[in-house]
Amino acid sequence: MTSAELVFVPTPVMGHLVSMVEMAKLLVDRDPRLSISVLIMKPLFDSELDSYTSSLAASLDAARIRLIHLPPVNTDVEISSGNFHNRFIESNKPHIKRAVADLADSASSTRRLAAFVMDMFYTTMIDLAGEFGVPSYVFFTSSAACLGLMLHLQSLQDEQHVDITEFKDSATELDFPSFANPLPAKVLPSKVLTKESVQPFLEHAKRIRAIKGIIVNTFAELEPHALGSLAGLGAPTVFPVGPILNLKGETKNKDDGSCRGDDVMEWLDEQSPSSVVFLCFGSWGCFSADQVKEIARALEQSRHRFLWSLRQPPPKGKVDVPRDFVDPAEVLPEGFLDRTAGVGKVIGWAPQATVLAHPAVGGFVSHCGWNSTLESIWFGVPVATWPLYAEQQFNAFELVVELGLAVEIKMDYYKDFMMERDFIVPAEKIEGGIRKLMEDVDSQRRKKVNEVREKSRKTLAEGGSSYMSLGHLIEDILSNMP
Known part of the structure; x- marks a missing residue:
């Protein structure tokens, strides 16, 4: 039996790497003919990678x-630069080429190099x-609607100037094929609103059109309209195979060997x-001291029980x-921890998936990263949106x-490398979002969340839409293997 060797090239940040590794696990579990080499580039900044x-x-x-693991590279480009991803991947290309050449040399009559699967920002590969x-193939770590946005914006720029x-x-409100509703320009990704980053960003869309296929971390029942629009936007074959999640979650150990997060789960066990x-707010989420104080005031005034990853x-x-x-x-209002000791808990890093799975959690104030969005859907936890970047x-x-x-807290809030804002969301607005999230217990929204939760689980089961799509992807890879 000839086995197909796939080369995965993820962006070396947690939000991209984790889902790509989970994708690799899905593929090898599904078909014994597949094996995968994940090339891990050394990030330019210190991280928990x-x-x-x-x-x-x-x-x-x-x-x-x-x-x-590839050797570190030297590059003089700032991570905040609009051309960062291209410069970073170009610096790593010699190491990638050498690693793949070694894989090809070590291949035998029973194992052949079959395809590259690259991150959405590494299309120059x-x-x-x-x-x-x-x-x-491109592994698209965001939504089908976002893929449609990229393709449409590239057409607007290159064909309609x-x-x-x-x-x-x-x-302005804009009409986008991947959305049924008009899209406010104020929620466009900051990369397309900044002159130094818009061109590199849309070059990815241009190259995506020429690729063999796009693997998207979504599912047909979640985004039917967006997925249906992609062929008309010039997308190649799309394989919606999500939700791809690390449901075991991350674990971190303390110095004494115990697991960080254990005390959090014990506290949640005591709640209704x-x-x-x-x-x-994700691995990059943080706020200024003034904004932290407004969040604290909102929580105290809402009188709802809370778990806050600060x-x-x-x-x-x-x-x-x-x-x-x-x-x-040191950053919270004076006396806040004492006054809220009976109703809330302020922590640092949180085992997010494990927390969302706990029955005590009834709402999630989130930055709306796509992985976090899919986790909230999987566990049926309604969200109050507070986006930050990307x-x-x-x-x-x-x-x-x-x-x-x-529900919305502040949909057009930017805290970004490109568009840093001093704007502070006031406590009253945050409190209103939390109340709407937690007190509409019989709302249509909560019913919808539960319906989509069930669909997110069925789609991965045998016969489900994502299960079938993964099968089509494997067939495509094997039939196009040189």
């Missing part, structure tokens, strides 16, 4: 999924795949069903993931307006 890959290596079947004579950056701070609002921003001018506060009291404003609009699955 190393601890994740170390724990991962011990749990994988090394004969089927191999993690190949298509040329390298061509050098090895294999097709390329629209300057997309003119939509910045505009009150659906009584707790969970606030968590992270400390990196030092000014330094690009890094947020860390836990040594003492959160395409999260767009995701928030999709959840609130297009799909009717969430």
Whole structure:
């Protein structure tokens, strides 16, 4: 039996790497003819990636999924630059080429290099795949609607000569094929509203049109309209195979060997069903001291039980993931922890998937990263949207307006490398969002969330739409293997 070797090239950040590794697991579990090498580039900033890959290596079947760590590279481009991804991947290409050449050399008559599967921001890898004579697939870590947005914006720019950056701070509403509702320009991703980043971003869309296929982390029952629009936008074959989730969640150990998060789960065990609002803003989510105080005031005034993952921003001018506060009291209003001791808990890092799975959690104040969105749907937890960066404003609009699955706190809030804002969301607005989220217990929205929850589970089961789509992807890979 000839086995097909796939080369996975993920972006080395948690939000992209985790879902791509879970995708690799799905493929090898489904078909014994597949094996996968995941090329892990060294990130330019300190992150928690190393601890994740170390724990991962011990749990994988090394004969089927191999993690190949590439040497670090030197690049003078800032991570906040609009051309960061292209420069970073170009710096890594010699190492990638060498690693793939080694894989090809070690292949035998029973194992052949079959395809590259690259991150949505690494489409320049298509040329390298061509050098090895294999097709390329893109793994799209966001929604089908976001894919439609990229393709449509690229057409607007290149065919209709629209300057997309003119939509910045505009009150215009735009018609997009991937949405049934008009889209406010104010929720467009910041990358397309900034002159230095719009061109590199839309170049990805242009290259995606020429690729063999697009693997999207979504499912047909969640985004029927968006998925139906993609062929008309010039997309190649699309394989919706989600929700792809790491349902075991991350684990982190304390110095004494116990697991971080154990005390959180013990606290949740003491709470009533659906009584707790969970606030968590992703691996990059953090706020200024003034904004933290407004969130604290909102929680105190709402009188709802809460679990708040509060992270400390990196030092000014330094690009890094947020860390836990040594003492959160230093940034919270005086006496807040004492006054709320009976109803709430302020923590640092949170085991998000595990928390969302707990029956005590009845609402989720989220940054609307796509992985977090899919987790909230999987566990049937309604969301209050507070996007921060990347395409999260767009995701928030999709959840609130297009799909009717969430309430809004502030849909056009940006806290981004490109569009840092000093705007503070006041406590009253945050409190209103929390109350609407937690007190509409019999709302149509909550019923919809539960319906989509059931669909998210059925779609992965044998005969489900994502199960079938994964099968079609495997057939496509094997039939196009050189």
